[in-house]
Amino acid sequence: MDLFEYQGKQYFARFGIPISPGGVADTVDEAVAQADAAGYPVVVKAQVKVGGRGKAGGVKLAADADEVRTHAGNILGLDIKGHVVKRLWIEHASDIAREYYASFTLDRSAKCHLGMLSAEGGVEIEEVAATNPDAIATLRIDPVDGLGLDGARAWVARAGLDEEAREQAAELLVKLYTCYTEGDCDLAEINPLILTPDGRVHALDAKVTLDANATFRHPEWEEFEGSDVEDEREARAKARGLNYIGLDGTVGIIANGAGLAMSTLDVVNQVGGTAANFLDIGGGANADVMAAALEVINSDPKVQAIFVNIFGGITRVDEVAKGVLEALSRVDIGSPIVLRLDGTNAEAGRAILAEHLSDRLVAEPTMLDAARRVVALAGGQS
Ligand code: GDP
Ligand code: MN
Numbered sequence: 001m002d003l004f005e006y007q008g009k010q011y012f013a014r015f016g017i018p019i020s021p022g023g024v025a026d027t028v029d030e031a032v033a034q035a036d037a038a039g040y041p042v043v044v045k046a047q048v049k050v051g052g053r054g055k056a057g058g059v060k061l062a063a064d065a066d067e068v069r070t071h072a073g074n075i076l077g078l079d080i081k082g083h084v085v086k087r088l089w090i091e092h093a094s095d096i097a098r099e100y101y102a103s104f105t106l107d108r109s110a111k112c113h114l115g116m117l118s119a120e121g122g123v124e125i126e127e128v129a130a131t132n133p134d135a136i137a138t139l140r141i142d143p144v145d146g147l148g149l150d151g152a153r154a155w156v157a158r159a160g161l162d163e164e165a166r167e168q169a170a171e172l173l174v175k176l177y178t179c180y181t182e183g184d185c186d187l188a189e190i191n192p193l194i195l196t197p198d199g200r201v202h203a204l205d206a207k208v209t210l211d212a213n214a215t216f217r218h219p220e221w222e223e224f225e226g227s228d229v230e231d232e233r234e235a236r237a238k239a240r241g242l243n244y245i246g247l248d249g250t251v252g253i254i255a256n257g258a259g260l261a262m263s264t265l266d267v268v269n270q271v272g273g274t275a276a277n278f279l280d281i282g283g284g285a286n287a288d289v290m291a292a293a294l295e296v297i298n299s300d301p302k303v304q305a306i307f308v309n310i311f312g313g314i315t316r317v318d319e320v321a322k323g324v325l326e327a328l329s330r331v332d333i334g335s336p337i338v339l340r341l342d343g344t345n346a347e348a349g350r351a352i353l354a355e356h357l358s359d360r361l362v363a364e365p366t367m368l369d370a371a372r373r374v375v376a377l378a379g380g381q382s
Pocket of ligand 1: 043045050051052053054055059092093094095096099122123191192204205206
């Protein structure tokens with residue numbers, strides 16, 4: 001789960017990482033109120049989950065309330081790489097002497113944590129990596145050993161951070177490492193990490209990705225959830241515990257197993273259709289799951305026809321067939337459904353459905369036949 005900058009900074013603050021005072025604003029008036037509270041000059045910053053906001057005009061300095069009005073008005077509603085700005089973060093502006101880069105992430109192949117530190121921050125790290133890779137000091141950290149102050153001191157020296165920044169930077173990096181490990185982040189990145197002319201080191205930006213697998217031990221993450229769900233269908237699916245991803249097409253898809261679901265998208269595409277979603281109902285899906293899946297797909301106004309593609313393994317097709325019938329008795333489905341049921345107990349499953357088949361509930365013997373049928377029902381090739 002990616003966090004917005006302001007959430008990332010709030011997360012940093014819990015671990016004692018210094019940030020600038022500020023607050024969020026959803027309107028121009030709120031922006032001015034937050035700027036008054038933070039103290040001028042301020043920075044008005046677009047809150048979107050994409051990098052390069054500065055270059056895109058989403059980060060502006062403001063010396064007084066009038067400038068805050070102008071910038072907040074311009075940035076709210078701005079489209080940055082397909083992300084529309086709905087919220088701003090306003091913070092007290094810092095004077096910058098030097099911009100550094102710092103991050104922790106997982107190095108899967110080396111089976112350890114990877115720290116990256118550079119005295120050349122501010123610009124995108126990919127750019128530094130491409131043009132001047134020696135400017136990035138990497139550090140592989142064994143999770144059992146962790147990162148202590150001595151290790152961090154050696155690291156900041158190796159990265160060539162300015163003398164006066166080193167001790168504070170080392171302390172900050174230990175805190176960032178704690179945030180990354182104890183805070184269960186997949187990524188904790190600060191770019192730029194700055195040194196001010198009066199000798200303070202602090203985080204000017206925050207890019208944090210939380211490890212969703214650790215959600216169970218972080219009840220406090222609840223506040224982060226939902227803040228980025230832009231797709232109502234995905235929110236609905238999530239509430240029902242479904243593995244769903246919204247897409248733009250007209251064929252609703254339900255399959256068991258992620259591999260089969262992806263293949264189903266491919267086959268629908270192959271015969272000229274477009275998928276409205278990815279939805280994997282998993283193994284052993286019962287009537288409740290099938291009903292929930294049909295409900296979510298049914299709520300998508302773009303869907304013209306639904307493709308239920310089940311290959312029974314541990315999941316028994318007769319159970320799935322019962323599930324489909326029960327789901328249909330509970331949910332009023334607006335689109336025709338094409339079923340392809342194969343695998344364990346397929347014969348029994350088809351027998352259960354036989355008397356219920358109609359032009360609204362169609363069975364096809366193969367995946368390809370079913371794809372052709374459902375695409376035709378959805379209005380033909382797009
Ligand atoms: P990004 O472009 O999405 O990475 O957004 P950042 O938060 O990193 O801001 C982009 C750039 O704006 C930074 O690299 C800084 O150069 C500049 N910037 C951000 N905050 C301040 C600030 O408080 N004072 C000054 N002088 N510049 C800032
Ligand atoms: Mn940045």
